Amino acid sequence: MAQVTRREFLKVTGATLAGSSIALLGFTPEPAIAEVREFKLARATETRNTCPYCAVACGIVMYSLGDKAKNAKASIFHIEGDADHPVNRGTLCPKGASLIDFIHSPSRLQHPEYRPPGSSEWQAISWDDALDRIARLMKADRDANFVAKTADGLTVNRWLTTGMLAASASSNEVGYLTHKVMRSLGVLAFDNQARV
């Protein structure tokens, strides 16, 4: 007999079932083997994430159908609290519990939009255009309003006319980076997860 590895030994196929305790005890595994031809396998994933709403940062599990590996569009069909997560232990508030509708909402914003001054229409723009515009306006505002020294000559290097509200569901590292970027610009008015 050829050397059979433990992995092969545990393998379940039509051939191995024909030599299993089912067959050896006088039962026929054939119907079970035959019916499999009628069956189709569905692949789903369960993905951990953090609720995007507030600074409590509850753990969630998102259930999706479809095989990302096979180029099919994955679709989330259910979201629930993550029982293993130490913050919320599987529970969610009413907003978190309705996250699935947030994802599939027909009015969900999926790209940056821009409404020019005086216009009542929003228009879609690219991320590059949006970020360029934000950077240009920030620079103009900072150049115009940056305070290097107070009237009595004290160095302060602050920029008080622009503020930033950062995301709530952020990691320590994102909190650190937010501080570094904003403080180095002189911004004092900002808030993020690191304060919680």
Added chain:
Amino acid sequence: MQRILEPGQIEALASRSVPRLRLPDRSRVFAARAERLGALSRGHALQGYLELLATLAAAQHAALQSLEVTLPNESRRAAARHHGMPVIPALGEARSSAWRGVLDALRTAVAAGNYPPAVAAACERLATRSAEALDAQADRLLAVEVAVGDAAAAPLIMAALQVYWVAMAARLVADDVGVPESSGVCPVCGTLPVASIVRTGAPYAGYRYLHCALCATEWHRVRIECTQCSATTGVAYHSIEGGSAAIRAESCDSCHGYRKIFYQEHDPAVDAVADDVASIALDLLLTEAGFHRASGNPLLWQSPG
């Protein structure tokens, strides 16, 4: 499953810790399994085999109620606990001959049933084998050696060993059991799990427990993590289209292994050992998809070759 918390519950929940163990209940383990196997067998492609296993589980329940076992003494238990080793290891320590008494009761119950002649023949072979030969095969089954010996008799031998270990495990309390370095094997007896179950009902709701193939102890394991190699990416859940939502195979793209995971939320009566055998179709499909089973079922043995 969502619920609304009442005032006061938030504080109570915050101090709650995850129960790490579910030790077996000797009055229910095999009785519930027998009922489940009976229910699963009706109209099933493996009806005859599942009926045989239902008879076997009912005989296990009866044998367990009258079985007296002795736990290792307190100093041995303390040493096992201290080092995170199994309290009543499946291998490496002497077994009492009581398990062979259980085996006699099981084979008598099974041989009396209306089953194919091969069942009675396997029981007959067990009756005539020496104690040494039975112990030797028991050791090979517990060690999951490829050379299992008489594969037709293997489910009966394993069933007798289950009764013996459940009798001991049911007498433990959680504080007797140390925390092992690996959560891949049973903390009570060191055996590989047969499958995992996401439980419902306080205080276990939403937690996933691995179910020991031998002593029926269940231990907590974080979800969405490969139970064989601990990978947390590339874990996928396979089910049969149009089949039960309570039965999925948790596969891993890192080690290409899988174990079934049962969701009690979708089927309250689900039983790790019974439902694993009854969902053999999922095994056949996962094998075709290129995944291998991480560990076997104690009541279904294959002959190598």
